[in-house]
Amino acid sequence: MIAAAGADIRAEEKLFSELDAAEGGDGDHGTAIVTAFNAMAKADGDDFKTYLKNLSDRLQDEACGSTSTLYGTWLQGMSEAVPANASELDAGGVAAMFRGGLDEIGFVTRARVGDKTLMDALLPATDALAAAQTQGLPAMFAAAADAAEKGAEATGPMRARFGRAKNLGERSIGPRDAGAASMACIFRAFAKTLN
Amino acid sequence: MPMKKFINDPANLTTELLEGFALCYKGKVKIVSDKIVVRATPKDDGKVAIVTLGGAGHEPALSGFVGEGMLDASVVGDIFAAPGAPKLLEALRMLKREAGIVLVTLNHAGDRMSAAKALREAQKEGIRVREIVTHEDISAGVDTDPEEKRGLAGCIPLCKVIGAAAEQGQGLDDIVEIGERFNRQMATLAVAMTGCTHPQNGGPIAVLPDDEMEIGMGQHGEAGGGRSKLLTADETAARMIEPLTQATGVKAGDTAMLIINGVGATTLMEMFIVYRRAAQILAAKGVNVIPGACGEYLTVQEMAGFQMILCKLDEDHLELLKAEARTPYWTA
Numbered sequence: 001m002i003a004a005a006g007a008d009i010r011a012e013e014k015l016f017s018e019l020d021a022a023e024g025g026d027g028d029h030g031t032a033i034v035t036a037f038n039a040m041a042k043a044d045g046d047d048f049k050t051y052l053k054n055l056s057d058r059l060q061d062e063a064c065g066s067t068s069t070l071y072g073t074w075l076q077g078m079s080e081a082v083p084a085n086a087s088e089l090d091a092g093g094v095a096a097m098f099r100g101g102l103d104e105i106g107f108v109t110r111a112r113v114g115d116k117t118l119m120d121a122l123l124p125a126t127d128a129l130a131a132a133q134t135q136g137l138p139a140m141f142a143a144a145a146d147a148a149e150k151g152a153e154a155t156g157p158m159r160a161r162f163g164r165a166k167n168l169g170e171r172s173i174g175p176r177d178a179g180a181a182s183m184a185c186i187f188r189a190f191a192k193t194l195n
Numbered sequence: 196m197p198m199k200k201f202i203n204d205p206a207n208l209t210t211e212l213l214e215g216f217a218l219c220y221k222g223k224v225k226i227v228s229d230k231i232v233v234r235a236t237p238k239d240d241g242k243v244a245i246v247t248l249g250g251a252g253h254e255p256a257l258s259g260f261v262g263e264g265m266l267d268a269s270v271v272g273d274i275f276a277a278p279g280a281p282k283l284l285e286a287l288r289m290l291k292r293e294a295g296i297v298l299v300t301l302n303h304a305g306d307r308m309s310a311a312k313a314l315r316e317a318q319k320e321g322i323r324v325r326e327i328v329t330h331e332d333i334s335a336g337v338d339t340d341p342e343e344k345r346g347l348a349g350c351i352p353l354c355k356v357i358g359a360a361a362e363q364g365q366g367l368d369d370i371v372e373i374g375e376r377f378n379r380q381m382a383t384l385a386v387a388m389t390g391c392t393h394p395q396n397g398g399p400i401a402v403l404p405d406d407e408m409e410i411g412m413g414q415h416g417e418a419g420g421g422r423s424k425l426l427t428a429d430e431t432a433a434r435m436i437e438p439l440t441q442a443t444g445v446k447a448g449d450t451a452m453l454i455i456n457g458v459g460a461t462t463l464m465e466m467f468i469v470y471r472r473a474a475q476i477l478a479a480k481g482v483n484v485i486p487g488a489c490g491e492y493l494t495v496q497e498m499a500g501f502q503m504i505l506c507k508l509d510e511d512h513l514e515l516l517k518a519e520a521r522t523p524y525w526t527a
Contacts (some may be wrong), residue, residue, distance in 0.1 A: 065276025
């Protein structure tokens, strides 16, 4: 799943950087997220907990900036939310894993839905996973991808309240948030893999 | 605008610039663990250590102030990107001591996240560390919530003051008190004239029309007027010093320091002309302006513009600013 998401992310690298520049960021989100996936590609582990922790460590060691910290924290939270030695997770376990990741991110950023950040995609996607958990994994991730895309789309008219784009105030309105767009791309890739 | 820069592989910018910095200031600083800038000769373990973090591409940035009398370590990220929490944690472990550590974090989302994560881990490990967050930028208005204000070059005199206090052997809590008081009494306002290019991808950042400048962030022009046609140096100085005076509460009889930080392409000629007018306005108000500084400390590539920093000083701050310092970019 990580490899599939990495491939889709690499294909859109330029778009993510352009979105970042357009909303007033440094124009390097594409580079940052691709670096993150390159780092994660080197991770391994026999069970979910170890693998997720390894993904988090690799990412934070090799990538800098907000993307590194946010994704590293997300993965660390997921790792902490799964039982030790589990090599398989049921639907409830997957929903709980993503919930754990989201809770951990809440420790490092105060951003919520409406602030024009990746949280606009991640929060509704995590909720959608939980809401659809009786329907099986493919349906869960399809719902999560839809929710993430809808959330990312909604960031267009928002005014940025975090990161460098915040400095532009009303001029950050218009383009989608780069972090929300890449997060939606990742959930769509997960959904495609499971389908 | 095509990028014209003396660089090699864009992926190696940070490593190469730090190598050059350490070679140039051999005997004062050295690089450990790839991206941690430390003093060539460490400070006595019995004294509080001062650490900071920040992205590269803003040279000399805070690494320029590592040395006797100021910082013990500066943890560097990648271009415009905060270092990860593990790197910062590594520096905190390296400097662990009974006396404690002060971590100075500039209020930017990435730096704050790395700091929050590293501090939580450090505290779990029993590392004694307290954080000072600088957020003195009044660009969005003098009354903006401190959490919403950016940390700009005002962190430099703050590091001078707390660095000197640490060197004197003052305790962790006293140093934090001195620093937080300094923090509350300083303010910075930025003006930009031209944008710059991202040194890794060549993309343009903060582009402004040829005949315009922008004071503050220009959202509603709360502080300084936002975007306008080009003003003269004197007009610019006047428009910036007023909100700074208001934000710091500097008044007749007070002692203050004024610093102009060029962000890359603005000449010292221009900075001195602006400094002159701002200092004259303060003097006319009856403020005692002590010797300040004009130079490039916290830069944004070839962006034209500068930050004006005004600090209202208490008696102890004044003494600490005069105390001995031997760092690449601040000697006293």
